[in-house]
Amino acid sequence: MDEFYFLMDEEIASKIEAELNRLKDESNSKAVFLLDKNGQTISCSKDTEGYDKTSLGALIAGNVAATGGLAKLLGEKEFSILFHEGENEHIHINLINQKFILVVIFDESTSLGLVRLRVKKAINNLIPLFKTINNKKKSNESKPIFEDITEEDIERLFQGE
Amino acid sequence: MSFINYSTKEINCKIVYYGPGLCGKTTNLQYIYSKTDPKMRGKMISLTTEIERTLFFDFMPLSLGTIKGFKLRFHLYTVPGQIFYDASRKLILKGADGVVFVADSQVDRMDANLDSFDNLKDNLAEHGYNLDIIPLVLQYNKRDLPNIIPVSELEKALNYRKVPSFEAIAVKGVGVFDTLKAIVKEIIFKLKS
Numbered sequence: 161m162d163e164f165y166f167l168m169d170e171e172i173a174s175k176i177e178a179e180l181n182r183l184k185d186e187s188n189s190k191a192v193f194l195l196d197k198n199g200q201t202i203s204c205s206k207d208t209e210g211y212d213k214t215s216l217g218a219l220i221a222g223n224v225a226a227t228g229g230l231a232k233l234l235g236e237k238e239f240s241i242l243f244h245e246g247e248n249e250h251i252h253i254n255l256i257n258q259k260f261i262l263v264v265i266f267d268e269s270t271s272l273g274l275v276r277l278r279v280k281k282a283i284n285n286l287i288p289l290f291k292t293i294n295n296k297k298k299s300n301e302s303k304p305i306f307e308d309i310t311e312e313d314i315e316r317l318f319q320g321e
Numbered sequence: 322m323s324f325i326n327y328s329t330k331e332i333n334c335k336i337v338y339y340g341p342g343l344c345g346k347t348t349n350l351q352y353i354y355s356k357t358d359p360k361m362r363g364k365m366i367s368l369t370t371e372i373e374r375t376l377f378f379d380f381m382p383l384s385l386g387t388i389k390g391f392k393l394r395f396h397l398y399t400v401p402g403q404i405f406y407d408a409s410r411k412l413i414l415k416g417a418d419g420v421v422f423v424a425d426s427q428v429d430r431m432d433a434n435l436d437s438f439d440n441l442k443d444n445l446a447e448h449g450y451n452l453d454i455i456p457l458v459l460q461y462n463k464r465d466l467p468n469i470i471p472v473s474e475l476e477k478a479l480n481y482r483k484v485p486s487f488e489a490i491a492v493k494g495v496g497v498f499d500t501l502k503a504i505v506k507e508i509i510f511k512l513k514s
Contacts, residue, residue, distance in 0.1 A: 168331055170328050175331075197415075198322060198396075199396075200396075212363065212364060214363045214364075214382040215366055218396065221367075221381045221418060222378060222380075222413075223330075225412040225413075235487055305332070306509065306513040308510055309388060309513055311506070313388055314509060317505070318385070318502050
C-alpha cells in the first residue's frame with residue numbers, strides 16, 4: 161500500500177528508453193512499452209504517439225492479472241508470456257520479475273520467433289536497470305513533494321469541475 | 322501503489338469504486354466522465370456483459386492538474402458488484418491507493434451493502450492491505466428513491482472509522498464530485514503523513 165517507485169533520474173529513464181528502442185528496431189516491431197503491473201506506463205519506444213497508452217496499460221494489466229488468476233487456479237506460479245494474434249497486428253506480453261510488463265506490438269513485417277528472441281535479450285538488459293528503480297517504503301525523498309500541500313492546493317485541483 | 326516518476330514529474334494514483342451490484346459505481350464514473358474537460362481525461366473503458374453489467378472493470382484516467390510541480394493523475398476503476406465476480410474484484414483492488422465504497426441506500430439492499438463491505442475487507446487483506454488504514458470514503462447513493470435507510474443507520478453500520486461520507490444521487494451527479502474530492506484528499510494526506 162505504501163510502496164513507491166522512483167525513477168530517480170533522467171539517466172535511468174533514458175537507458176530504459178534506449179533499450180526499448182533497440183528492441184523495437186531489432187525485432188522490427190511497431191511499438192514497445194514497459195508498464196508496471198498496475199498498468200502504468202514506465203517507458204515506451206519511439207513512434208508510439210498514435211497509441212492510447214493509458215488505455216493500453218489498463219487493459220494489458222487487467223489481462224495479465226486475469227491470466228495470473230488463471231495460473232493460480234491451475235497451480236502455476238504465473239503465465240509469464242501472453243500472445244494475442246490478430247488479423248494484422250499482434251501483441252506479445254512478457255511479465256518480468258512479477259513486477260513489470262514488457263509489451264511488443266508487431267505486424268506481418270516480422271515474425272513471432274524473432275520477437276521472442278529479441279524480447280529475451282532485452283529482458284536480460286532491462287533487469288539490471290530495474291534494480292535502480294526503487295520499489296520501497298515511502299522514503300524521505302517523497303516528502304518534499306507532499307509535506308507542505310494544503311487543503312487549498314487540493315481544492316484548486318477541482319476548480320472548474 | 323502510487324507511482325512517482327521523477328523523470329517526467331508525474332504522480333499516478335489508483336482509486337477503486339467498490340460496492341454491491343447495481344449500487345451506482347459505474348454511474349459515478351460516467352458522471353465524472355461527462356462533466357470533465359476532455360483535455361483532463363482519457364477514454365473511459367467499460368468491460369461489460371451483454372446487459373451492460375460490469376464484467377471486469379470500468380476504467381477512466383483523470384488528470385487533476387499540477388501540484389508542487391508534479392502532474393497529478395488518478396486512475397479510477399470500478400469493480401463488478403455481482404457476488405459471482407469475486408475473483409475479478411480481488412484483482413482490481415491490487416495496487417489501490419484509496420477506495421470509495423458506494424452503498425445502495427434502499428432498505429432491501431442493506432444486506433448486500435454489508436456483505437460487500439465485508440468482502441472489501443477480506444479482499445484487501447488478501448493483498449496485505451488493511452481496511453482500517455487505507456484511504457476510504459463512503460457514498461450513500463440513491464437518496465432520491467423511496468424506502469431508503471436513514472443516513473444515521475448507514476453510518477452506524479458502515480462508518481466505524483468515521484471517514485468522510487456523502488449522500489448522493491449519482492445518476493444526477495449529486496455528491497459525485499464531493500466523493501471524488503474527498504478520496505483525492507485522503508490519498509494525498511496519506512502520502513503526506
